[in-house]
Amino acid sequence: MTAPQPVLDVRGLIMDFGGLRALDNINIQVNSGEIVALIGPNGAGKTTFFNCITGLYEPTMGDMIIHTPGKAPVRLNRLKPNVVTENGLARTFQNIRLFQKMTVLENVMVARHCRTKSGIAGAIFRGRKTRREEQEMVEHSYRLLEKVGLDSYVNELAQELPYGAQRRLEIARALATEPILLLLDEPAAGMNPKETHELDQLITRIKEEEGVSILLIEHDMKLVMSISDRIYVLDYGQMIAQGTPREVSENRNVIKAYLGEAFDA
């Protein structure tokens, strides 16, 4: 057994909104090849954590480092969101944020932007290189759509997809940026049990086939317990527990946070 290789290493993260401390001294590590879950009641600060590491919010304090195999570690603090993505972090959004008026395929192609380079001149003259790159983009995107099971929708507008399909499109889109760590914010929200089950398999398959590590926020405990290697639990911006699914599900603090004070009485 080799020692676990960290991919994401966050230490002492603090995020204040005015007087509200949304994240208080949070430490989270994700190792290569792991599926890690981040759970907690509504308003615990889970999405805020994602926003901090992806550069949408600037944290008050703390260090966030990403380790790409074969490259020097990169400090994520103060990087613009697009640079964070270039460095291998890709995400989905809790409230779906697709490009509604673009086709499904185009949604994925947009995410190839940071891995391709043809510019204005290329677009206008459409030389060989541009055409080849365009072709590569289309093929790559199509392959990802096949993977998430959306290949029959390529030319539909994103807004016309059913809800569950939109969530899967978000995943395909994030994958197109070639991440080493995929961040999923409540991917099962609004899905029925059958869809959730398929999602479970999809996530595992993505991890294996694409070689990405996964950090996911989820309220569906069945899903979380079945696919996560490790779990972090947040409540009111505090890390109240961490460990294997089993350890967490037996933790008193966690049960209390979920069931509220009534449990004590």
Next chain:
Amino acid sequence: MKTDWKPLMQRVSSEMIKSIVVSLWFVFLTFPLMVMKIRPLDQTIEWRWMNLVYVGVGAFFLSFVWRYLMARKERGSEKDEGDSWQKRIGMKIRSDKRISVSGLIGVGIFVLIFPFLFSSYQTSIMITALMYVMLGLGLNIVVGLAGLLDLGYVAFYAVGAYFYALMNHHFGIGFWAALPFAGGLAAVFGILLGFPVLRLKGDYLAIVTLGFGEIIRLILENWNELSYGPSGIAGISRPGFFGFEFTLQQHTVYLFYIMVALVALTTIVVSRLRNSRIGRAWIALREDEVACQAMGIDKTRTKLTAFALGATWAGFVGCIFAAKTTFINPASFTFMESAMILSIVVLGGMGSIVGVMVGALVLILLPEYLRAFSEYRMLAFGASMVIIMVFRPQGIISGIRQRYEFRKQPQQEVSP
């Protein structure tokens, strides 16, 4: 069948009452301004009672139309009927090469013989319309594709026009030499102005660009040493053609063909851009800025390219404008000009090339040929902007996205 009639009668009378109320309300609203008018000379008041009748009757009927359209819109949001109709035709034209090719050839032939079919005056109007097509296509990059509401677009138009006018006036530089640099200079202005302002949110951006547009106009009006102030610059050379001497009429025909070529070029460039890596980034930015950045797109850079490219086109047309009229002054570059170009884009359909062409031709040609209407031109622009936004925000013709065909094996597919 009494039971069938009663609800219908009730419905009719309730609709009538609604319309009467609306009608009375507008009679009240427009009373002071439409009925009374001051004669400035003797400070007496002219009473125009007939206007009251027009407003009352007009509002009565328009309120029916308004409510009908409103109801249709509400139903339409459930299943998009009008759209699918248009989509089907669009798809048909696209899929059937014969229709599109023969259509293109037909339009091409008509355009080529246009100056011989119509008078010089009409050719000249057509040149103006084509200039607006180009301006609309340029602004379409900024507003329609990238979703940046630029209300100071006319500033870049002015930059192009003044650049050529001044170069011609001081150094005798010709149209063809100036044209690329007019575009280039406008692009530089676009970047210079864009750099600080593009961080702003949508609506603030609109106001700041408006401010910039006005600042540039005011500078042109007051900086006499540079721009010759409100009196402007006259005697600008028309485009040359290998040193030939043209008559005025021949010049018009020549300029017409120049415009046709440039519009064709613009169309190709814009349609290629639209389905390119950069173009998709623009649209993505328009759709969702946050998600766009999270997908690895540099927001500032992408916005700047859109802004600069849009400006380039305004610069080109500015140069052409100066060469066409041979005289320019700041009065040609007011906010109303920006508003007119914007309404072309909005009316035609944001993001749609054909839409913008139709928009420009309708908005420029209609008032020219319906002289009686031309007084009401700006009134109609304003009203149509509101109506389009309320009932058909995608414009007359909505943009269609490129389709891709795949065969079952994913390795050897793709025929865009």
Next chain:
Amino acid sequence: MDYFLELFFGGLTRGSIYALIALGYTMVYGIIQLINFAHGEIYMIGAFTALVVASALSLLGMNGLSLLMLSGVIAMIYSAAYGFTMEKIAYKPLRDAQRLSPLISAIGMSIFLQNYVLLAQTSDFVSFPALIEEFPFMESVTIMRSSELVIVVTTAVATTLLTLFIKFTRMGKAMRAVAQDKTMAMLLGVNVNRVISATFIIGSALAAVGGVLISSHIGQINFYIGFIAGIKAFTAAVLGGIGSIPGAVIGGLVLGWTESFATGYVSSDYEDVFAFGLLVFILIFRPAGILGKTTSEKV
């Protein structure tokens, strides 16, 4: 020194008018996050209505304070009615539309109203009667005119009344609730449509007050006065921090003084350039304005 004071009071007067119009911008923005581009036109319509009404009334032999009051009140009623109607036609159907749609609609409304007045009345400047008469006790004062005094006092009174209204009345409280969180307010039983209408009515009436007073002070109007004044008032609102009522007043005054001193001491050719320059500067370097607070968008 006299010149300085003259500029000071000139700036105060201008600033007061900007403040009166800016209040409408700020209230509407606070409640529906829309830059009501056509707000300047409401101010212009107020001025024109007052002109027409005052001319008619003076033909009937009315003059003095009663003429000012009556035409002012009618102008307020009409501006309010226009503001109300405008919201119903151009903005209400677009509440859930894409973000640029309402703004484009507002621009369309602005162009429409300008040209409506142009066609219904005239495109020329028309002279506006001096409705505010010179006070006898101001005769010896050289640095300030009576009308300037009236403008400043009226603005102060109107702003105070508005502040009290928003603080203490039911409707005022509902307005604050909607400004904070529209969905929440709706759940708590606030009639959001009524609140929005009320906002437009109040903002428009205040703009009319500004329109009548400044027109009477300057002495002439045309259909285009609303456009420039509107942009400047918007600048004032942004300067003070859009959404904030004291901010609109402070922003108006700062802008008024900037213009007054800059044209007085630097150059009068570039009067509007100073205002637009200030707007651009503020939006770039402190978009939240003087009193506004910076907020980050929730993702």
